[in-house]
Amino acid sequence: MSSLNGSDQGSVKEPSWILFVSGPTGSGKSSVAKFLASKLGAHFLEGDDLHPKANIDKMHRGEPLTDADRQGWFEAIDEQASAYNRQQSQHHHLIITCSALKRAHRDILREGCDRAWYSLMHFFFLDAPESLLRQRTEARQNHFAKSNLVHSQFEVLERPRIDEYDATIISVVPPLDEVQAETLKVATQLLSNERAYK
Numbered sequence: 001m002s003s004l005n006g007s008d009q010g011s012v013k014e015p016s017w018i019l020f021v022s023g024p025t026g027s028g029k030s031s032v033a034k035f036l037a038s039k040l041g042a043h044f045l046e047g048d049d050l051h052p053k054a055n056i057d058k059m060h061r062g063e064p065l066t067d068a069d070r071q072g073w074f075e076a077i078d079e080q081a082s083a084y085n086r087q088q089s090q091h092h093h094l095i096i097t098c099s100a101l102k103r104a105h106r107d108i109l110r111e112g113c114d115r116a117w118y119s120l121m122h123f124f125f126l127d128a129p130e131s132l133l134r135q136r137t138e139a140r141q142n143h144f145a146k147s148n149l150v151h152s153q154f155e156v157l158e159r160p161r162i163d164e165y166d167a168t169i170i171s172v173v174p175p176l177d178e179v180q181a182e183t184l185k186v187a188t189q190l191l192s193n194e195r196a197y198k
């Protein structure tokens with residue numbers, strides 16, 4: 001991604017970055033992303049809030065989404081991310097939750113962030129065995145996504161591979177506070193490296 005960053009009018013803006021917290025349902029995306037946003041002074045966007053109602057209804061029934069279902073969701077995320085970087089707000093760093101289960105999903109998000117001129121984008125992919133996420137989603141209260149979605153998500157899951165330089169896999173087997181601390185450590189390192197190149 002380019003290190004240049006400009007508004008539509010061509011004026012120079014401070015570099016802005018975007019972090020995606022990704023992974024299957026129940027992997028801890030919301031818990032980790034909110035923590036990162038509070039520690040890093042970034043804006044938090046809950047990707048689940050951008051689903052069309054039909055998707056929410058479908059997941060509530062325990063039916064997996066297809067890529068066609070996800071298309072409108074990715075477009076809404078892309079639109080929000082682009083709009084956010086056009087704003088001249090003081091804090092224009094963004095942290096978004098989005099499952100981004102497949103390489104093709106991450107590529108769609110990458111293209112959007114490139115077009116929006118984010119100076120840095122990164123994926124944190126939260127990973128754990130299917131059985132553990134099944135337990136955690138069974139224990140979770142008041143969430144539209146039911147635990148029977150976990151298996152279907154693991155069936156299509158494509159973990160980031162070695163050539164996806166902008167992705168870090170984080171094991172979420174340890175307790176939440178350890179996962180949050182580990183993710184913050186990696187994010188802080190990443191952002192300080194970026195500043196060093198400016």
Ligand SMILES: Nc1ncnc2c1ncn2[C@@H]1O[C@H](COP(=O)(O)OP(=O)(O)O)[C@@H](O)[C@H]1O
Nearest residue numbers: 025026027028029030031136140172174175176
């Ligand atoms: N590392 C962890 N250890 C134990 N429980 C966790 C951990 N991460 C998340 N949880 C719990 O698992 C459930 C799912 O977390 P959540 O953040 O809602 O996941 P997601 O946003 O990926 O669906 C919540 O009840 C949360 O408190």
Ligand SMILES: O=C(O)[C@H](O)[C@@H](O)[C@H](O)[C@H](O)COP(=O)(O)O
Nearest residue numbers: 024025026048065099100101145
């Ligand atoms: O098929 C998908 O890409 C996922 O189902 C994705 O839509 C997300 O996982 C849901 O929004 C469930 O919400 P949580 O991941 O927050 O449980």
